[in-house]
Every structure is written in C-alpha cells, then in structure tokens.
Amino acid sequence: MPAATSLRPASAAWRVLAVLACLGLLLTGGLTRSNDLFPFGVLDQFSYGTPPDGEVVSTCLRGVRDGEEPFEIRFGQRTVGIERSDVENSLPAIEADPTLLAPLAAHYDRRHAEEPPLDALILCQEVTSLHDGAADGEPELVEVTRWERP
Amino acid sequence: MGAAMTAERRPFAASLRTRLRAAFLTAVPLSRVRALQVIVHVMVILDVLTFSRDVLAHAGNAAFYRPVALARLLHLPAVTPGLAAMLLAVILLGSAVVIAGGRLDGMLKRVLRGRRDSRRASARAVRVTGVVVAVAYWVWMLYSNSYGYVAHDHMALLVAVAVLPTVRLPLSDARAGAEAPVGPAADAATEPESEAGGWALRCVQIAVVSTYFFSIIPKILYTGSLAAWGNSAILTWASIRRGSPIAHWLVENAPWVFVPAQWAGLAIEALSPVVLFLRGKALYVSIALYLGFHLSTLLLLGIHFLPTVVCWAAFLPLERISIPRRSSNIPRRGVRETS
Numbered sequence: 001m002p003a004a005t006s007l008r009p010a011s012a013a014w015r016v017l018a019v020l021a022c023l024g025l026l027l028t029g030g031l032t033r034s035n036d037l038f039p040f041g042v043l044d045q046f047s048y049g050t051p052p053d054g055e056v057v058s059t060c061l062r063g064v065r066d067g068e069e070p071f072e073i074r075f076g077q078r079t080v081g082i083e084r085s086d087v088e089n090s091l092p093a094i095e096a097d098p099t100l101l102a103p104l105a106a107h108y109d110r111r112h113a114e115e116p117p118l119d120a121l122i123l124c125q126e127v128t129s130l131h132d133g134a135a136d137g138e139p140e141l142v143e144v145t146r147w148e149r150p
Numbered sequence: 151m152g153a154a155m156t157a158e159r160r161p162f163a164a165s166l167r168t169r170l171r172a173a174f175l176t177a178v179p180l181s182r183v184r185a186l187q188v189i190v191h192v193m194v195i196l197d198v199l200t201f202s203r204d205v206l207a208h209a210g211n212a213a214f215y216r217p218v219a220l221a222r223l224l225h226l227p228a229v230t231p232g233l234a235a236m237l238l239a240v241i242l243l244g245s246a247v248v249i250a251g252g253r254l255d256g257m258l259k260r261v262l263r264g265r266r267d268s269r270r271a272s273a274r275a276v277r278v279t280g281v282v283v284a285v286a287y288w289v290w291m292l293y294s295n296s297y298g299y300v301a302h303d304h305m306a307l308l309v310a311v312a313v314l315p316t317v318r319l320p321l322s323d324a325r326a327g328a329e330a331p332v333g334p335a336a337d338a339a340t341e342p343e344s345e346a347g348g349w350a351l352r353c354v355q356i357a358v359v360s361t362y363f364f365s366i367i368p369k370i371l372y373t374g375s376l377a378a379w380g381n382s383a384i385l386t387w388a389s390i391r392r393g394s395p396i397a398h399w400l401v402e403n404a405p406w407v408f409v410p411a412q413w414a415g416l417a418i419e420a421l422s423p424v425v426l427f428l429r430g431k432a433l434y435v436s437i438a439l440y441l442g443f444h445l446s447t448l449l450l451l452g453i454h455f456l457p458t459v460v461c462w463a464a465f466l467p468l469e470r471i472s473i474p475r476r477s478s479n480i481p482r483r484g485v486r487e488t489s
Contacts, residue, residue, distance in 0.1 A: 004177040004342070004343040004344065004345065005177070005342065005343070005344040005345065005346065006177075006345055007175060007345045007346055007349075011346070012170075012171065012175055012345070015174065015175065015346075015349045016170050016174050016175075018353075019174060019352075019353060019356060022309075022357075023356070023360070026360055026364050027364070027367075030364050030367035030368060030371075031367065031371075033368060033371060033372075035218065035295075035300040036218050036219045037218070037219055037220075038218040038219075038220065038291075038292070038295050038300050039291065039295075039304060039305045039308045039309075040305070041218070041300060042367070042368050043302045043305075043361060043364050043365035043367075043368065044302070044365070044368035044372070045302045045365070046384055046388060047365065047368035047369045047371075047372045047373075047379070048372050048373070048384070049369070049372065049373035049378055049379040049381075049382030049383075049384050050382050050383045050384050050386070050387040051382065051383065052381075052382065052383045054383065056386070056387045056390045056391060058390065058391045077203065077204055077206075077207040081207040081210050081211060082204075082207065082208075082211055082214065082297070082298075083204060083299060085298065085299035086204075086211075086214060086297050086298030086299045087298065088298070088299075089298035089299050089300075090214055090216075090298045100213050100214070103210055103211055103213065106210075107207075107210060128390050130383050130386060130387075132405075133383040133386050133405050133406075133408060133409065134386065134401065134405035135386070135390060135401055135402075135405075
C-alpha cells in the first residue's frame with residue numbers, strides 16, 4: 001500500500017470549513033444576484049432569457065472625423081483599450097457623463113497616429129427585432145451618446 | 151439519560167467525520183497534485199498574456215474603476231501601468247519557477263554547496279513561490295474584473311492557484327526534475343499519497359462543477375423558471391451579438407435548433423454535481439461531454455471557458471501520464487516527502 005500522509009483534525013477541520021464557506025459565498029452571490037463577491041459572485045452569463053419576440057441590443061462605437069462619413073470602430077484592447085462588455089456594464093455612467101468616452105478616443109488616436117484624430121466618438125446600439133426566436137429584418141442603429149473633442 | 155444521549159452522539163459524530171473525510175479529504179498521489187500544479191501555472195501564464203491581459207489596458211481607464219468587494223476590502227487603488235507591469239512580472243517569473251520545480255534543485259545544490267538539504271530547500275522555495283503567484287494572480291484578476299465586466303470562467307483557476315501551495319510536494323518527479331518513477335512504471339509502494347493533496351484536488355473539482363451548477367440560480371431568478379429560460383431566445387441573442395459565421399447561418403436558416411440546445415445546456419448545468427461521484431469510464435465520458443459543450447460554444451460564439459476547461463484535469467489520474475526523460479541513464483529513485 002502506498003504511504004498516505006494524514007491530516008491532523010485541526011488541519012482537516014479548517015479545510016472542510018473553507019470549502020463550505022466558499023460554497024456559502026457562491027450561494028449568497030447567486031441569490032443576491034451580485035457580482036461584487038467575485039470570484040464567488042453570481043454566475044449570470046447568458047442568464048437573462050431573451051423573449052422570443054423581444055429584441056437584441058448590441059452596443060457599438062462609431063468614429064467621426066471632419067469631412068468623413070462616420071465609421072465603425074470595434075471594441076477591444078487593441079483599438080479603444082476596453083472591451084464591449086466593460087462599456088455595456090458602465091452605460092448609465094457614460095450616458096450621464098460622455099467624457100468617459102474621451103480615454104477610448106485617445107487610445108484609438110494613439111493606435112492610429114498616422115491619421116487625423118477623431119473629432120467625435122459615438123456610442124451607439126444596433127437593435128435587432130426578434131419574431132418567434134428568429135431575427136426579423138435588419139438591425140436599427142440608435143445613438144446613445146457622443147463625446148466631442150473640446 | 152444524558153450519558154445515553156452522549157453515547158448516541160459519538161457514533162453520529164464519528165460517522166459525520168468519516169463522511170466528511172471521504173467527501174473532501176480522500177488521499178491522492180502527490181505526483182497527481184504536482185502534475186496539476188504544472189498545468190495550472192502554464193494556464194496562468196497563458197491567461198495573463200491573453201484572456202486577462204486587459205489589466206494592462208485598464209491602466210488607462212481609471213474612470214471605469216468599480217472595485218469588487220475583495221478589491222475594496224484590500225483598499226486596492228486603480229491599477230497603474232507600473233503596478234500592472236510589476237504584477238505581470240511576478241506572475242510570469244513565479245509561475246516559471248513553480249513549473250521548473252525540481253530543476254531548481256541543481257541550482258540550489260551549487261548555491262548551498264552542501265550546507266543544507268538542497269532538495270528540501272527547493273521544494274520550500276517552490277511552495278513559497280506558489281503562494282506569491284497566488285496572491286499576485288488574485289490581485290491581477292481583481293483588477294481584470296473591476297472595470298465593468300465580471301468574468302465567470304476563472305473561479306476554478308483562482309481556487310486552484312490558491313489551494314495548490316497548501317500541499318507539501320516532493321519535487322523529485324519526472325515533471326519536476328526527471329528523476330523519479332511516476333506513471334504506470336512507478337512502484338505503487340513508493341508513490342506517496344496525501345489527504346492535503348486530495349483536499350486541494352477536491353476543491354478544484356468542486357469549483358469546476360459549481361461553475362455550472364450555480365449558474366442555474368440566476369437563470370431562475372432572472373426569467374422566473376428554468377422552463378422560461380430554456381424556451382427563450384437567448385442563443386439567438388448571443389449569436390446575433392457575437393456569433394461565428396456558423397451561428398449566423400443557424401440564425402438565418404435553422405433558429406429552431408436553439409431551444410433544444412438551451413435545454414441540453416440546462417441539463418448539463420443542473421446535473422453537474424453528479425460528476426463528483428463518478429469513477430472510471432462514466433467519469434471520462436462525462437468529462438468528454440462537458441468539453442464537447444465548450445467546443446460547441448467556442449465554434450458558435452467564440453466562448454472558450456479555457457480556464458475552467460483546463461481545471462477539468464483535476465478529475466484525471468494525471469500521475470499516469472509519462473513524461474520523456476531528459477537522459478536515459480538517470481537512475482530511478484522513489485519519491486520522498488520533504489516533510
């Protein structure tokens with residue numbers, strides 16, 4: 001038989017209690033719908049069931065330069081320095097204070113130093129209507145807010 | 151009467167202790183723990199360089215800083231470029247040391263010149279480094295998840311880096327130093343097992359399973375019932391927002407496939423605790439099922455859940471994996487515990 005190293009009662013006790021405490025935190029995070037207890041917060045990715053006749057809202061960015069048509073800018077660390085999900089979770093704050101978009105525009109300009117800087121950055125949403133769980137027509141583009149270079 | 155009640159309680163308490171030990175502290179071979187430690191720290195390196203690399207960019211997004219509870223408890227300020235770079239360096243160097251493991255032994259032998267037991271010193275150095283990596287990686291992940299979006303695929307990996315340094319590991323195994331017999335060729339009589347190692351692996355297993363099981367709570371709370379979620383258009387929603395060409399094709403041509411897929415996903419999540427009690431072929435088939443689930447979400451939505459996927463390794467008899475030796479004339483030795 002292989003030699004097994006046994007734990008003393010106190011060592012065994014704190015280990016079992018630690019597991020139960022973490023499970024308790026996870027349960028609390030789930031029941032209170034709180035991400036605040038990360039990494040034991042609510043595991044709510046894709047938990048909001050979209051109604052089959054509802055709509056799909058997808059946040060987007062559009063850049064504006066003088067004399068040019070607005071153009072799409074993708075979210076990401078290599079473009080505006082932040083992911084779409086981070087921005088979506090801060091939408092109310094950005095709507096209240098559009099200058100929060102300034103660092104994103106600055107990041108984009110640094111990445112595209114050979115081009116003129118952005119005159120404005122538009123935070124927008126593509127809204128796709130659903131019918132019976134399937135896309136119904138083309139998405140509609142809605143402007144949420146915009147930051148303009150002072 | 152009091153004495154009779156006490157006598158009744160004793161067998162109950164003993165039975166409870168036995169059950170808790172069986173549930174959380176079943177001894178496992180230390181070489182299995184060591185193998186998982188290497189896998190986990192390779193994943194940590196990959197993670198900080200790719201999936202959670204956003205910490206470096208967050209240094210320019212101080213206005214978005216919304217610290218989660220543990221970050222507030224630790225009074226962590228918004229991350230700066232210098233702090234992010236320092237954390238990254240500590241995690242990368244520390245993980246490299248942990249992965250190198252027993253290879254430190256030779257270096258320490260030269261440094262210590264016989265003044266101390268270099269094998270014991272290197273094992274201790276790796277363990278202390280594991281603690282440092284765990285602290286730095288937790289802080290890194292607190293930053294990664296304090297700027298709006300909170301990820302749900304890192305719980306098991308965070309648990310793994312936290313619990314693995316609690317195990318005293320000998321480092322004279324093939325993965326660490328290419329000396330000891332591990333795997334099928336190992337002499338079972340010399341393969342040490344440990345309850346502390348069993349607890350660490352059980353923690354990772356429970357964290358993996360919890361990642362699925364506890365996700366059914368918000369589904370019920372947000373939609374009213376599991377049936378409402380199962381019959382919703384959530385996969386259509388996800389496919390339109392971030393779907394691959396395959397997902398977009400399904401939205402256009404076969405949207406009916408999503409509801410059965412959602413019910414299958416619910417079944418996988420609700421039944422996940424069963425995996426903790428499976429053994430042998432049933433366990434391997436289950437693991438293949440869950441990995442297949444992640445493969446399908448990767449192909450359809452670009453969601454890989456790799457930090458969780460890697461932690462499924464905690465369910466496998468990793469000690470049976472044979473690693474090629476550096477030199478065929480290295481003598482085989484038994485694994486010894488350092489303390």
